[in-house]
Amino acid sequence: MADNKILGIDRATGEELWTLPATGPRCSDDGARLTCVSGHGQDARILLVDPLAGAAGAVPMPGVAQALTDGDDLVILTQVAAEYRVSRLDGAVMALARMQGSGPGVSSTGGPTASVPDWAADPTWLTSLEPGVSDWPPTIALFGTEVMVSVPREADGPSGSAIANLEGHILDVATGDLIEDTSRAEPGGLESGWLVERAQGGLALYSPGRGPVSLGQGQQFLQVDDDPASPIAIRTVESAPVPDGQGNAPPVSEMVATSSETGEVLWSRPDEWAVARLDGHVLTTTGTSLVGVDETSGAERWTLGRENGIWCPCVGGGHVLAGFAMNFERPDAEQAGPAPTLVGIDVRTGDLVWWLPSDGWWVQVVLDGDRMYAITQADQSSISAWDVG
Known part of the structure; x- marks a missing residue:
């Protein structure tokens, strides 16, 4: 993806196979199809892309920020002034697939000012959520039968300054019912999954294609971790900054290893x-x-x-x-x-x-x-x- 286009590249040779116009594309894939959102606000639209042919079906969807496939249906996140809306559009994937041509290109119902088709304007369910920090967009993901929603919301930091906490909401993908509000739902970088704090089960790592992995008590999320459920929990502890006498107050960090069963400190390494x-x-x-x-x-x-x-x-x-x-x-x-x-x-x-x-x-x-x-x-x-x- 680039700022104004989506590229299809041959995995073996690096040859460019196709290109599609898109504005600030935000894409997800389910292993067979690429679902993208192009544009912002009233100009936003959803694209369903065949990654082999580069053929795309598109539909205008004002305010849409992200879209995911669930079988033949779409789950979308829409931003409006007063709230975030998560909704399910039954049959939307099949409707967009029927719009795709046989080769590279975007087939749509019209330009940004075109009307939203009836099937896209009539969701099976719609759940409204309180909005978060305006300049930090929310994120959604689908794990099994649950839709995870990560929303940055303002909170007081350690020094009294405002910070953004990534709070979460978990919805039933079939009904849109709110299953649980969570104090922590952090989308991971690359392919490392989501870190979610749940009332039952504690901190767990959610990743595509596998069930959630519960992290041991005191275990920090690491971008690379081949044993997140290890009996040895690893975390970095930061203490309050200590002035150095020259007007500087660098943070004090210590890496601590504890027993995930008892919480006993096994070893520590300061300044790491x-x-x-x-x-x-x-x-x-x-x-x-x-x-x-x-x-x-x-x-x-x-x-x-x-x-x-x-x-x-x-x-x-x-x-x-x-x-x-x-x-x-x-x-x-x-x-x-x-x-x-x-x-x-x-x-x-x-x-x-x-x-x-x-x-x-x-x-x-x-x-x-x-x-x-x-x-x-x-x-x-x-x-x-x-x-x-």
Whole structure:
């Protein structure tokens, strides 16, 4: 996706297969179809895209912010001045599919001023929710029979300044009935799922294609975590800032490992915070270095300086953590000096497993078996594919 278009790219070759015009597209996929919202306010519309052919059916839907498929139906989130509305449109997917042509292009009921068709204006159910912070849009996701809604709402911060808390609402996908209000519903980055605090069951990680995973007592959400239900809970604790005598008051952080059963502190590491857990190792950072720590004992196994340390977003599998190294000294670079690089680190030893040149800052990455797709941002965005198996 780009600011004004949706691109279809061949996974094997990187060849552009098709392109569709869209304004600030927000898309989701169900494995077979791409559902996108294009435009904002009165100009917003919903697109159902065949990702193989690039054929799209479109319908105007003023105020729509996000749309998800549920079988042949759509669940949509609409923003109006006084409230958020979550609704279900039965048969909407089939209606949009019938509008699709045989090749790339958008077939619609008309331009932004066209009337909303009857099937789109008559939802099966509609649930209204209190709006949140105006410049931070809400988000929805579908997990099993439940619709999760994350709404940023203003709250008082530790120092009295206003902050945004991501509160949640859980709806029944069939009826729209409100099942539960939650104090926490945080959409994760990349493909890491949602972190939801529920009245029954506590903190759980919701991800597509699997049931919720309950996090142990005291466990922090980590972007990469191959054992979120571990009996050893990892979290970063921040204390009140302490003035340093020079007018500065940096926050004080400590990474703490506790028993998820009893809450007993097992070990701690001051001035560090957790980045990832993989293959029995916890990776932490001091802000200037990446540290590999034994999950059981808290013993330091290795340290990498800023030039080779990984910065997230990151992904992991097996015993390799992949991320972005800003000042990496490439072994066979044509020119001397550090350069932005994608690197794979063995979490057991800190050794470099592989490195890949990057033309900018790594903003998103997806693993597909042994192939990695990365979007980087410099003067412009670019996408690349790498075999890393």
